[in-house]
């Protein structure tokens with residue numbers, strides 16, 4: 001339960017809503033309890049007046065007695081209606097305060113979790129899958145809200161109403177109170193137990209629903225592969241199996257749900273039978289009046305919902321505590337990538353790796369081994385190597401998505417750790433290997449990296465990335481929507497959009513991670529030449545498999561298994577006749593054949 005204490009700061013923030021809600025609850029309960037007394041009074045009044053009326057039957061005063069009786073009943077009936085309306089009004093206010101408070105906290109908590117997600121390093125996203133991250137911000141926060149809203153509302157209601165009603169009952173008769181309340185604990189415990197079963201089954205349904213959705217989502221996104229390999233029938237069969245499982249689980253839940261209400265009704269009925277039987281005996285003995293029995297039945301009815309809610313609240317609180325525990329786990333995660341000096345300065349562009357080794361924390365794979373190189377401002381460096389040789393890892397370290405295991409990365413002669421991370425990253429342009437574009441217009445995708453990017457800058461970036469003519473051909477030009485709601489770009493167009501996005505901010509340091517792999521060599525040359533122009537006086541790191549991308553760079557390093565095996569210029573490496581020369585000859589031949 002201590003997990004829920006994280007929410008106390010929010011309860012404190014919205015204390016006025018909570019306090020007002022409690023006051024409204026007390027007032028509404030007052031107007032709920034009072035009508036029972038009026039009913040008793042009315043019933044007793046009816047029996048007494050009826051006796052009098054009968055005695056005076058046929059006499060002159062009989063009709064005036066009847067008029068008085070009628071007026072009395074009307075007044076009492078009116079009183080009950082007024083009280084019910086007043087109660088309804090205050091119940092409305094209770095919801096407007098406590099439920100509103102829970103919605104506000106839900107909003108704050110979602111923001112808190114999302115802000116925390118944004119702060120956490122890449123390694124965190126490697127450890128936790130997307131489904132898990134989504135669940136905590138939606139499903140878990142919703143469960144916590146159930147505690148903050150209905151949980152707190154019905155909990156406090158119970159605490160206020162119970163003493164009020166029991167006091168009223170004891171005032172009438174202690175023994176009758178005892179018998180009337182006897183079945184209620186059984187009711188509460190059974191609701192708790194049944195509710196747990198319902199929750200467990202609902203969770204199973206949720207799981208099988210998520211299996212089903214994953215299956216459908218994969219079938220849609222992988223439709224090309226599915227059709228090409230003629231697996232439609234197989235996909236339908238798997239869908240049927242998952243769907244069947246979902247149906248079975250839903251039916252099991254329906255069964256428990258069907259038991260739930262009869263169980264409640266039976267126990268409430270038992271309470272009422274006991275009240276009437278024992279109450280009836282007491283009326284015969286003259287200990288209480290008819291009105292008292294009616295009053296009691298109303299009290300028992302009043303208590304049944306809170307008692308039912310008790311079992312329900314307990315299970316809401318348990319589920320909320322489990323959910324908050326999961327949320328807290330993420331909120332407690334710390335970002336170990338911190339700036340040591342928060343240096344917020346303009347980067348000139350000198351980059352150095354000094355004996356850098358790096359082991360991926362989650363897999364234990366040593367991706368870089370004693371890598372050293374230096375790039376002066378304005379220079380370009382190409383990193384070339386086979387798959388898995390550690391090229392992208394170098395990009396990750398320059399962006400400080402990870403910290404080195406050994407050795408250091410320096411920018412303008414200062415350790416990378418000294419820089420303010422946001423300020424440093426905002427001066428870098430990065431084109432990742434796996435291009436990601438948002439479901440938004442091309443214009444917004446290009447302008448993604450800044451708030452004050454002008455249309456002219458966007459057009460220039462598109463021209464430099466050799467994308468402008470393509471955009472011009474699209475029916476809606478720069479406003480063309482991409483992604484699910486829009487058009488699908490070709491692999492090369494995607495890469496060039498991603499390049500335009502990186503260069504539009506005029507970065508001091510540009511990192512292209514295999515960013516030209518999907519364009520032909522002519523386009524590659526055009527882009528590289530534009531880049532050489534825009535990156536004048538700035539530093540570029542070009543990661544590639546292809547010698548054609550590397551050959552224009554001022555410096556080239558060749559990586560193999562995390563180690564630098566050759567370095568130099570295009571000419572010096574060709575002259576040396578090593579791995580680079582071999583690659584050069586091979587790729588030149590492939591190009592000539594193509």
Ligand SMILES: Nc1ncnc2c1ncn2[C@@H]1O[C@H](COP(=O)(O)OP(=O)(O)OP(=O)(O)O)[C@@H](O)[C@H]1O
Nearest residue numbers: 126360362363365367386387388389390391392393
């Ligand atoms: N996030 C990660 N977690 C664990 N291991 C990783 C991670 N990323 C890469 N690796 C491993 O580190 C090694 C180097 O990977 P890296 O991505 O730097 O290679 P690369 O040279 O860029 O390859 P490619 O050209 O195929 O993209 C590989 O063995 C890879 O399996």
